[in-house]
Amino acid sequence: MPSQNSTDVRRKPQRQRGHERVAALLEAAGACFVEKGYDGTTMTEVAARAGASIGSLYQFFPTKEALARALMQQYAQAVYEELGKFAEPSAHWSLEEWAERLCGFLIHFRKRHPAFVPLVESMPMPAADGLHIRRRLRAELQALLARRAPHRSDEQMYAAAVVVQQMMKGAAAIQAEPGMPGRQAALLEMQNAMQAYLHGVFG
Amino acid sequence: MPSQNSTDVRRKPQRQRGHERVAALLEAAGACFVEKGYDGTTMTEVAARAGASIGSLYQFFPTKEALARALMQQYAQAVYEELGKFAEPSAHWSLEEWAERLCGFLIHFRKRHPAFVPLVESMPMPAADGLHIRRRLRAELQALLARRAPHRSDEQMYAAAVVVQQMMKGAAAIQAEPGMPGRQAALLEMQNAMQAYLHGVFG
DNA sequence: TCGAAAAGTGAGGATATCCTCACTTTGGAG
DNA sequence: CTCCAAAGTGAGGATATCCTCACTTTTCGA
Numbered sequence: 001m002p003s004q005n006s007t008d009v010r011r012k013p014q015r016q017r018g019h020e021r022v023a024a025l026l027e028a029a030g031a032c033f034v035e036k037g038y039d040g041t042t043m044t045e046v047a048a049r050a051g052a053s054i055g056s057l058y059q060f061f062p063t064k065e066a067l068a069r070a071l072m073q074q075y076a077q078a079v080y081e082e083l084g085k086f087a088e089p090s091a092h093w094s095l096e097e098w099a100e101r102l103c104g105f106l107i108h109f110r111k112r113h114p115a116f117v118p119l120v121e122s123m124p125m126p127a128a129d130g131l132h133i134r135r136r137l138r139a140e141l142q143a144l145l146a147r148r149a150p151h152r153s154d155e156q157m158y159a160a161a162v163v164v165q166q167m168m169k170g171a172a173a174i175q176a177e178p179g180m181p182g183r184q185a186a187l188l189e190m191q192n193a194m195q196a197y198l199h200g201v202f203g
Numbered sequence: 204m205p206s207q208n209s210t211d212v213r214r215k216p217q218r219q220r221g222h223e224r225v226a227a228l229l230e231a232a233g234a235c236f237v238e239k240g241y242d243g244t245t246m247t248e249v250a251a252r253a254g255a256s257i258g259s260l261y262q263f264f265p266t267k268e269a270l271a272r273a274l275m276q277q278y279a280q281a282v283y284e285e286l287g288k289f290a291e292p293s294a295h296w297s298l299e300e301w302a303e304r305l306c307g308f309l310i311h312f313r314k315r316h317p318a319f320v321p322l323v324e325s326m327p328m329p330a331a332d333g334l335h336i337r338r339r340l341r342a343e344l345q346a347l348l349a350r351r352a353p354h355r356s357d358e359q360m361y362a363a364a365v366v367v368q369q370m371m372k373g374a375a376a377i378q379a380e381p382g383m384p385g386r387q388a389a390l391l392e393m394q395n396a397m398q399a400y401l402h403g404v405f406g
Numbered sequence: 407t408c409g410a411a412a413a414g415t416g417a418g419g420a421t422a423t424c425c426t427c428a429c430t431t432t433g434g435a436g
Numbered sequence: 437c438t439c440c441a442a443a444g445t446g447a448g449g450a451t452a453t454c455c456t457c458a459c460t461t462t463t464c465g466a
Contacts, residue, residue, distance in 0.1 A: 170369030
């Protein structure tokens with residue numbers, strides 16, 4: 001069986017220059033995807049934005065889909081890592097801190113990786129990839145919450161994780177809406193809602 | 204100035220058959236958009252699905268974008284109308300009823316118009332149209348909530364409307380996720396969260 | 407009945423994007 | 437220094453979709 005899935009790189013970067021190219025290409029792809037969406041971005045444009053030629057782009061990513069998936073994987077790993085850092089000290093946080101951190105998580109992550117949310121939420125590539133990532137994120141959330149509320153059942157914590165995840169998404173959406181009036185107040189209110197909910201879960 | 208915006212129909216249906224065609228075309232377009240996304244759906248496919256020819260499609264919709272916008276407008280009007288029906292009796296509802304109805308609103312609407320949420324939330328047409336609709340929906344929500352909590356300021360009710368809107372979206376997302384385990388429990392939990400939040404707003 | 411306007415048709419022109427390929431350049435190991 | 441694989445290049449083939457247009461068919465009021 002020829003190992004040919006759409007995530008395969010045609011040629012793995014081996015020298016330093018290759019790795020730099022790949023990084024530049026992925027970054028350019030991210031920028032294009034945010035600005036124009038998946039179908040709207042052009043392989044030519046991605047290459048140009050990375051200071052490369054189309055040929056060079058296709059050396060490392062055999063397909064536009066492969067490019068998008070590689071980008072998603074990179075982002076996904078980053079999210080899991082950042083969420084992992086929540087684990088240890090989080091047990092000592094107040095409800096207010098929990099609400100603030102959870103609401104802020106996607107918002108802050110989005111500032112560093114603007115393409116993540118749109119890519120994972122609503123882009124028409126292998127939508128299955130986005131689903132996988134959302135589910136794993138939910139599982140991590142569940143574990144995180146369970147640590148703080150060990151008296152609850154797994155089912156309860158799963159449902160709670162779902163709700164918290166949707167609220168995180170909501171906060172990110174508020175942050176992302178262009179020209180939204182009263183954004184700060186709305187974000188604080190979202191935080192209140194999160195706190196009110198967590199009170200029921202943890203209290 | 205020739206009245207040429209992308210919402211224009213090339214020819215307004217005048218006979219009954221024309222109106223039926225337009226309806227069929229819009230319905231077909233909705234189905235295609237849900238299944239394949241905006242860029243993924245083909246004008247030829249829409250026409251075929253409606254039992255028409257491409258030529259016929261272009262008689263009424265000069266552009267794919269015009270088709271999508273017309274569909275959005277149709278959906279938008281339906282949402283406003285349905286939300287309007289909330290107005291009168293809602294003053295007498297309990298918090299539980301409020302939570303249930305608000306969480307269920309988009310879910311039920313989506314069952315009848317599956318393309319609405321994806322179209323308004325995350326499709327790359329004139330994204331400005333989706334923004335407008337979301338904002339108007341938010342305003343209606345604000346008015347609805349204000350009726351029940353007249354003692355709050357406009358700013359407070361606006362922020363509350365934003366939060367409620369995000370939670371409604373969240374509920375719809377839960378409902379829409381394919382193959383989600385524990386969906387019913389998650390939806391109930393979302394309802395609990397809504398109720399907990401409304402308690403702060405109305406209480 | 408008749409004719410004009412509405413509705414319908416589908417081949418194909420214009421365009422755009424994905425991706426290939428034959429070739430050149432680069433840089434580091436021996 | 438030499439040599440070779442990695443890295444780089446960009447014109448153009450293949451394909452696909454949007455939309456036009458010249459034409460036919462249907463409908464309906466006079």
